[in-house]
Amino acid sequence: MQNDHLFLKKTFKLAAKGSGLTSPNPMVGAVIVRKGRVLSSGFHRKAGSVHAEIDALNKIKGNVRGATLYVNLEPCCIWGRTPPCVDRIISSGIKKVVISTLDPNPAVRGRSVKKMRSAGISVETGILAEEGRRLNEVFFKNMEKKLPFVAVKSAFSLDGKTVTAGGQSQWITGESARGLGRTLRDKYDAVCVGICTVLKDDPGLEASLGGKAKIIIDPHLKIPLKSRLLKNSENRVFILTSAASRAKKNKLACLEKQAKIVVVPYGRSGFSPETVLKRLYKLGICSIYLEGGAYTSGAFFDACCVDKIYFFIAPLILGGTRALPVLGGKGVKQMKDAVEVADLKVKKVGPDLLIEGYPRYKAPAAQKVDSL
Amino acid sequence: MQNDHLFLKKTFKLAAKGSGLTSPNPMVGAVIVRKGRVLSSGFHRKAGSVHAEIDALNKIKGNVRGATLYVNLEPCCIWGRTPPCVDRIISSGIKKVVISTLDPNPAVRGRSVKKMRSAGISVETGILAEEGRRLNEVFFKNMEKKLPFVAVKSAFSLDGKTVTAGGQSQWITGESARGLGRTLRDKYDAVCVGICTVLKDDPGLEASLGGKAKIIIDPHLKIPLKSRLLKNSENRVFILTSAASRAKKNKLACLEKQAKIVVVPYGRSGFSPETVLKRLYKLGICSIYLEGGAYTSGAFFDACCVDKIYFFIAPLILGGTRALPVLGGKGVKQMKDAVEVADLKVKKVGPDLLIEGYPRYKAPAAQKVDSL
Secondary structure (H helix, E strand, O other): OHHHHHHHHHHHHHHHOOOOOOOOOOOOEEEEEEOOEEEEEEEOOOOOOOOHHHHHHHOOOOOOOOOEEEEEEOOOOOOOOOOOHHHHHHHHOOOEEEEEEOOOOOOOOOHHHHHHHHOOOEEEOOOOHHHHHHHOHHHHHHHHHOOOEEEEEEEEEOOOEEEOOOOOOOOOOOHHHHHHHHHHHOOOOEEEEEHHHHHHHOOOOOOOOOOOEEEEEOOOOOOOOOOHHHHOOOOEEEEEEOOOOOOOHHHHHHHHHHOEEEEOOOEOOEOOHHHHHHHHHHOOOOEEEEOOOHHHHHHHHHOOOOOEEEEEEEOEEOOOOOOEEOOOOOOOOOHHHOEEEEEEEEEEEOOEEEEEEEEEOOOOHHHOOOOO | OHHHHHHHHHHHHHHHOOOOOOOOOOOOEEEEEEOOEEEEEEEOOOOOOOOHHHHHHHOOOOOOOOOEEEEEEOOOOOOOOOOOHHHHHHHHOOOEEEEEEOOOOOOOOOHHHHHHHHOOOEEEOOOOHHHHHHHOHHHHHHHHHOOOEEEEEEEEEOOOEEEOOOOOOOOOOOHHHHHHHHHHHHHOOEEEEEHHHHHHHOOOOOOOOOOOEEEEEOOOOOOOOOOHHHHOOOOEEEEEEOOHHHOOHHHHHHHHHHOEEEEOOOEOOEOOHHHHHHHHHHOOOOEEEEOOOHHHHHHHHHOOOOOEEEEEEEOEEOOOOOOEEOOOOOOOOOHHHOEEEEEEEEEEEOOEEEEEEEEEOOOOHHHOOOOO
């Protein structure tokens, strides 16, 4: 058991090497062990490349008869861009497979385990399941809800302000926190901001890893053609708007060269974040890093659409009734409806604090007013 | 040196036993040591009682010739309610005195050291001076600024809200945090709230230690006669107002039986926190625990009058443009004027976080608009 934990933790570490690269696939690591000795290990490098189990098996020249395979996620039993892993595992002579989490994909969930057991392999599952699930929180959200995972990042003062009473917002946190804030973009498929942030800060939203999408929520298509976000045509830029039909033809034509214009219904209370997320998921966006201001982030919280928070808190007081708060929107009326944030982690990043956690909504999203 | 630190830290611990009881005096602990062995120790129990050095000396039956006295604060050389300690130290035969901080009282500062040195005693000062100063931060503020020390306590959500968009504020933090919030009242001479808090929550502001004052900032004398704050006449209650002359005679007469009505000038922009503090200091209030709402706390920050913060942060999201923030007031306009909070300490209190720190103002208070 002790060893099982040890080797599974090793698979988690291996899996995490694929962070930001495997989407829409999960992160997977595999370790093959015989008599307590690691024979080989592997991980899933990026979508389309060989799976972790196969990566590990490929590295062994001799036979693996009698060995145990550790893998953080149930191996696949379906043809994707690569053949099913279970067939290879069965034919390899592996005697035992230890799995942290079952694959949440309904097409796989438990079937691979059954198939391996039928073939005489001893299979254990559910070990360090919470850690395994957390590692692939994006993939689990995708499979279970058919929606992108949403992480909200914000940077604010000790008194919860993101913009001073005089309208300034740069910089609240120090270099280390801002650096980490940028690094975190790599973990997600897309960075998303509201048009107010574009108009105010003209951010570039660069990530270190290539291929990341940039999403601008811009109901009235106010984005200036010279925005930094539009400059780098290498990147996939999505502009979510309801105003495409009313935009000047010239502007629309220019924008369409640089970005994908996604028309989303816009009601009296604005966009529905859930509708936005559904559209984005269909467009292949599995996870979003929302660097929104009070309005955008507030709307996503109101709609119970935030899965994770990254709050960078600077050791500063800004004060001021007119200063902007972290979150706007409708908010909760009664204290009993406050959104609890579970699994709070606090760490120092330079002089600042980073608070990570997972909002736990009391009512299902459908019952809430969701406006953006 | 190692031993000096050890014994001085012991004096800090002893001194802290007088926490909340010694005002307007500092907290002082003393240890008498000979050949590395503690002969006796003592501390200042409460204002008017014997000083720490004398407490320690009194416990030794034999002579103390050749011994070293450790004390966190420079012994006194003036007659207060008790005779000067230096005379007794000199006559005792103590050979060496190790002091953390000099007494900030201008009538003492350095004089006692000189006097002891003239008498042939070896005196060391300034050891662990930062800790020594922190221990008596209230006394240092009093002596250096002739103003009370102000600690602001607030409890709010991760997104910096104290009241929901629906007007609810109870309870944001859990029992442990609320308990600690109450315990902290004991450390200070007075608990202070604005009238809005009285009207909204009708708090009792009870402390465990007796003799604590309660201060209500109530410009228009709106306090209801049935307020819980007025019920316990044992406590010293101060109502700071500008409206005494306009109040109905009956109400004023009733209030005067239960509280001291302090008339403070009230300008176009409200009270000046600095004026309020000057008045309170003259009334013998050396330290204030401000449990104000956005308006009152904001005004104290605007006036650079907050010395310490206790921010209890609950793992909750309240959201809402209409929710109330921790701090209102004018705030800072430019990011470069943000008030830095030094010596940040973060700890978990039940499910909540407690952030302690010391605001460091850039401009002197006099240059700031200070309205309440």
